[in-house]
Amino acid sequence: MAKQTQAEKLAALQKLVKNETDKCIRCGECRTVCPVFGETPLERYTARGKIAIADSLARGELEFDAHTRELFDNCLLCTGCASQCSSGARADKVVIAVREAFADKLGVPLVKKAVAQALSLPGGVLETGARIGSAAQKLAFKAVPETSGLYRRFAMPLVDKDQYVPQLAATPFRNAVRFAGNPDQPKVIFFTGCMTNYFMTEIGHSLVKVLNALGVAVEVPPDQACCGMPMLASGEHEIVRKQARRNIGALALGGADVPIVTACASCGHMLKHGYLDRFGDDPGLAPGLEDIAARTRDITEFLAADALRDRLAALTAKAARRSATYHDPCHLRKAQKLVTEPRRILEMATGGAVDEMRHPEACCGLGGTYCLANMERSKQIQAKKIEDAVSTRADVVATACPGCILQLRDGMRRRKGANMPVKHIIQLLAEAIGA
Amino acid sequence: MLHQEFISKLEALLGKDRCSFSPEDMVAYSYDANPEKRAKPEGMVSPKNTEEVAEIMKLAYAYDVPVTPRGGGSGYTGGCVPVRGGIVMAMDRFNRILEIDRDNFLVIVEPGVVVKDLQAEADRIGLMYPPDPASIAFATIGGNIAENAGGIRAVKYGVTKHYVMGLEVVLPTGEIVRTGSKCIKDVAGYNLTELFVGSEGTLGVITKAVVKVVPKPEARRTMTATFATLEKAAEAVSAIYATGVRPATLEFLDRISLEAVEKAIAFGAKPEEGALLLIEVDGSDHGLDAEVEKIQAACEKCGVITFRKAQTDEDREDLWKARRALSFALCEIATEWEDDDISVPIARIPAMIRKLDEIAERHHIIIANFGHYGDGNIHIGMTTGKNGGPFPMVAKQEVVAAVVELEGRIAAEHGIGCVKVENLHWNIDEPTMNLMRRFKTLLDPKGLLNPGKVMPEV
Ligand SMILES: Cc1cc2nc3c(=O)[nH]c(=O)nc-3n(C[C@H](O)[C@H](O)[C@H](O)COP(=O)(O)OP(=O)(O)OC[C@H]3O[C@@H](n4cnc5c(N)ncnc54)[C@H](O)[C@@H]3O)c2cc1C
Ligand code: SF4
Ligand code: SF4
Numbered sequence: 001m002a003k004q005t006q007a008e009k010l011a012a013l014q015k016l017v018k019n020e021t022d023k024c025i026r027c028g029e030c031r032t033v034c035p036v037f038g039e040t041p042l043e044r045y046t047a048r049g050k051i052a053i054a055d056s057l058a059r060g061e062l063e064f065d066a067h068t069r070e071l072f073d074n075c076l077l078c079t080g081c082a083s084q085c086s087s088g089a090r091a092d093k094v095v096i097a098v099r100e101a102f103a104d105k106l107g108v109p110l111v112k113k114a115v116a117q118a119l120s121l122p123g124g125v126l127e128t129g130a131r132i133g134s135a136a137q138k139l140a141f142k143a144v145p146e147t148s149g150l151y152r153r154f155a156m157p158l159v160d161k162d163q164y165v166p167q168l169a170a171t172p173f174r175n176a177v178r179f180a181g182n183p184d185q186p187k188v189i190f191f192t193g194c195m196t197n198y199f200m201t202e203i204g205h206s207l208v209k210v211l212n213a214l215g216v217a218v219e220v221p222p223d224q225a226c227c228g229m230p231m232l233a234s235g236e237h238e239i240v241r242k243q244a245r246r247n248i249g250a251l252a253l254g255g256a257d258v259p260i261v262t263a264c265a266s267c268g269h270m271l272k273h274g275y276l277d278r279f280g281d282d283p284g285l286a287p288g289l290e291d292i293a294a295r296t297r298d299i300t301e302f303l304a305a306d307a308l309r310d311r312l313a314a315l316t317a318k319a320a321r322r323s324a325t326y327h328d329p330c331h332l333r334k335a336q337k338l339v340t341e342p343r344r345i346l347e348m349a350t351g352g353a354v355d356e357m358r359h360p361e362a363c364c365g366l367g368g369t370y371c372l373a374n375m376e377r378s379k380q381i382q383a384k385k386i387e388d389a390v391s392t393r394a395d396v397v398a399t400a401c402p403g404c405i406l407q408l409r410d411g412m413r414r415r416k417g418a419n420m421p422v423k424h425i426i427q428l429l430a431e432a433i434g435a
Numbered sequence: 436m437l438h439q440e441f442i443s444k445l446e447a448l449l450g451k452d453r454c455s456f457s458p459e460d461m462v463a464y465s466y467d468a469n470p471e472k473r474a475k476p477e478g479m480v481s482p483k484n485t486e487e488v489a490e491i492m493k494l495a496y497a498y499d500v501p502v503t504p505r506g507g508g509s510g511y512t513g514g515c516v517p518v519r520g521g522i523v524m525a526m527d528r529f530n531r532i533l534e535i536d537r538d539n540f541l542v543i544v545e546p547g548v549v550v551k552d553l554q555a556e557a558d559r560i561g562l563m564y565p566p567d568p569a570s571i572a573f574a575t576i577g578g579n580i581a582e583n584a585g586g587i588r589a590v591k592y593g594v595t596k597h598y599v600m601g602l603e604v605v606l607p608t609g610e611i612v613r614t615g616s617k618c619i620k621d622v623a624g625y626n627l628t629e630l631f632v633g634s635e636g637t638l639g640v641i642t643k644a645v646v647k648v649v650p651k652p653e654a655r656r657t658m659t660a661t662f663a664t665l666e667k668a669a670e671a672v673s674a675i676y677a678t679g680v681r682p683a684t685l686e687f688l689d690r691i692s693l694e695a696v697e698k699a700i701a702f703g704a705k706p707e708e709g710a711l712l713l714i715e716v717d718g719s720d721h722g723l724d725a726e727v728e729k730i731q732a733a734c735e736k737c738g739v740i741t742f743r744k745a746q747t748d749e750d751r752e753d754l755w756k757a758r759r760a761l762s763f764a765l766c767e768i769a770t771e772w773e774d775d776d777i778s779v780p781i782a783r784i785p786a787m788i789r790k791l792d793e794i795a796e797r798h799h800i801i802i803a804n805f806g807h808y809g810d811g812n813i814h815i816g817m818t819t820g821k822n823g824g825p826f827p828m829v830a831k832q833e834v835v836a837a838v839v840e841l842e843g844r845i846a847a848e849h850g851i852g853c854v855k856v857e858n859l860h861w862n863i864d865e866p867t868m869n870l871m872r873r874f875k876t877l878l879d880p881k882g883l884l885n886p887g888k889v890m891p892e893v
Pocket of ligand 3: 033034035036037045046047050074075076077078079080081082091092
C-alpha cells in the first residue's frame, strides 16, 4: 500500500470510529467487565467512554493531547468489552486506531520510546540492567532480534527490582526444532511466538512431545516473525504490516489444509483476528491473512477436537492426580471464545476437575506493554488475580499463554508467602504423558 | 461557567483525582442509553461517602450550580444527562454491600452497587432480590430505585418500590435524612421512602438503601405458547389467571416482533402464529409440574398452536431465545426506531394493541409490540422501515392519547427523564401537578438537583 497522507489517515480514523460509534447503544454493559474501570471507576476508561471520546477526537472537537492519550493508553486490549457487547462494538479496535493516530502525530509514548533508546545504545541493556538486579543481568538480550515484541514487554530500564524476568534460553526453540515426528503422519505448523522461542522453550518442547505422542508431526517454519501484537498495541502498525507479510510467507509452508497451532493466546488472537482487523482492507495482504486465520488453532482447541480427545484420554489415563486451578487468558476466553476446551484438556492432564478460582476470567493485568506504562494499576489488577489463585490452595496454577505465565509468576514473587508454580497446560499434559 | 472558587473548593474536598473538569471527561458524562439526548456537564465529581455528597450539595447551593446524579448511565430517558450543565455526581464509588441480614431478609447496600452483584450475593446464601430489569448486569441499585425499575418477574414479585424498606438521602440543600426502617410493619411518620423511589434524582441523592430479599424459589419451569392472534393469547392469559396459578413471568411478542425474530434466527415459528407468550412459574419443585399442566390446559382451551416446555436449563435458554433476539432482530427491519414504554391495566392489552394497529395503518408505519404482558407493560417500537421517510411524530402523540383513553400510563418503567416531561400532563392533572411542584420546591428551592427532569417548568 502506498504511504498514506495525514489527511487520508484522519479519514480512515474517522471511518473506523464512526463505524463503532454507530454500533454502540451506550447501554454501559462494558463497564462491569473492564479491569481498568474496576480499579478506577471513571467513565473515560470504559469502552463506552473511549468510543465516545474517540468520536469527539475524530470530529476535531477534542485535542490529541497528553490527557486524551492517557486514557487510550489505559487499556489492556483484553477484549473483555468487545466480547460482552451485545451490539458488537469493538472498543479495542478504536483504541488501536487512536494509538496509531497518536504515534503518527506525537511519536510512540514516552515510556516506550525510552525503552527503544536504551536498547539501541551499545551495551545499554546490560548497563541499565546491572542497576536493577541480577536476573536481568544474565539477559543476553542481544540474541533477540529487534523485530521481536519482547522489547516492549521487558523494558529493562523501567521495571522495578522485584520484576520476574525469565531466563533467556541457551538455544532458541526454533533453532532447536525444525521438524519433529514422522513425515508420513499428519502434521501441524507450529507458530511459536517470541516468549516460547526465546524464554519459555519448555512450552514448545512440551507441545512437540504431546503432539508426537498422538501421532501428529510438528513443523516449525524458521522464518516466522513476532506476531506483532505489542507493536500493534503501541500504534506502530507499519512494523506489524511487515511482520504480517513475512508470516504469510512463512506459514504458507505445507499447504492450505495444514493447521497452524499456537500455544500463546495473544499470538492466536493476532493470527485469527488482529491482522484482519487492521489489514483486512489491504488487498495485498487480505487473502493470505484470511488463510492464516482459517487455519489457526490454539493448542487446547486443537487437542479438544473429537478425534484427538479420545486418544489423549487414553494416554493420560494413568496420570497422577494433582489439583490445578486455571486462569483464563483474556485473548483465549474473550477474544477466541475458548472456555471449555482448555479446561477439558487440563482435566485430562491432572486427572480431576479444575479447582476453579473466584474470578478465573479476570484479567491478569499484563496487557502487553500496559504493565510498563501503567505499572501501578497493572499491579493492582495482578494482586487481585494472585489472591484468587492462592485462595484455592491448588498445587499449581495452569494457564494457556506465556504472557499470563510471566505476569502470574511475577505476582507470586510479589505476594508474601505465595509460591504456587505457574505452568502452561501443555507442560502439565506433557508431564502427565510421561517419558 | 463554573466559578473558580467553586472548583477550588471541590478539589480541596475530593482531591484532584475525584473531580474533573477536562474536556474529555465532559464527553464521557454527557450521555446515557437514550439515543438522542446528550449534554455536556462543566464538571464531574466522584464522592465516596455521604458526608462528601452533603458537602458537594452545600457548595452547589452556595454557588448556584446544577447537580445531576448518575448511576450506571443505562437509563433510557436521559435521566442522568446534565441538560442544564453544572456538575455530574457519579455514584460509582458507593459500591459496597454493607450488610446481608439473613435472619431479617434484608440487605443494606450503597447505591452504586450493580444490581447483578446484589443478586449474586443474595443468591450465594439462598436468597433472592427479585427486581430484574434486563439491565441488571450494568444498572446500579441507586439508578433502579431512582427509576423505580421493573423487570420480567414483576407479575408475581412487583417492581423495585416493593423492595425498598428504607433510604438514606442527601437533600438538595445538604441535609442528610433517613426514611423507613428494617421493619415490615412501620407506620411511624409519613411514608417518605416512596417519595424518593422513582423521583429520578430530582428530590435527593440516595446514599444508602435497605432492601428486602426473599427466599430463593427452589425451582422454575419455562414454557412458550403461540396463538393465531393476540386476542387469543389474551383469552389464554385470563384462563391462566382463572386457574389460580400466578406466573412469575409472562412476556409477549406480537406478530411483527415474531416475524422479525423468525427472520433473524429461524427458531421455528409458523406463518399462522400471530402472538407468542413466554411463561415462567417458580416455587417448590414438586408443585410446579401441576402448575405447568394447568397452564397448558388453559392454553389448549384457547386455541394454542404450539406449546413448548423446557426440561433443562438448555431448553430454557432455547425458549428465551426469541425474546432475547428481539432487539437485534428489529434492527434488521430498520435501524431507526422510535421507542416507547407504556402500561395499561392488564386486561386492556388487546384493546391497546388494536389501537396501535390502527395508528400504524393510518400513518403507514410499522409498529412492533412486545414486553411484559403480565403487568400490562408494552414496549412499542415504531418505524417507517429501512428506506422509509421521516417518522410522523403525530403518531407518537396518538399513542399517548390511546394510552390515556385506556387509563394507562405514559411511562411504565423507564421514567420520564428529560424526554417525556412535556407529556406528563396527560397523566397528571393540574392540582396533582401543583402538589408535585410544591414538594419539589420545598426540597429544592433553587431547583438545582437534576433540573429539566420529570416536572415541566412553569
Ligand atoms: C439494554 C437495557 C435494558 C433495560 N431494561 C430495563 C428493564 O427491563 N426495566 C427497567 O425498568 N429499565 C430497564 N432499562 C433502563 C435502565 O437500566 C434503568 O432505568 C435503570 O434503573 C437505570 O439505572 P442506572 O444505574 O443506569 O442509572 P442512570 O441511568 O445513571 O440514572 C437514572 C436516573 O437515576 C438517577 N440516579 C442514579 N443514581 C442515583 C442516586 N444514587 N440517587 C439519586 N438519583 C440517582 C439519575 O439522576 C437518573 O435520573 C434498560 C436499559 C438498557 C440500556
Ligand atoms: S460498547 Fe457495547 S456494551 Fe459498551 S456501551 Fe456500547 S453497546 Fe453497550
Ligand atoms: S479492552 Fe479491556 S481494558 Fe480495554 S476498554 Fe475493553 S475491557 Fe477495558
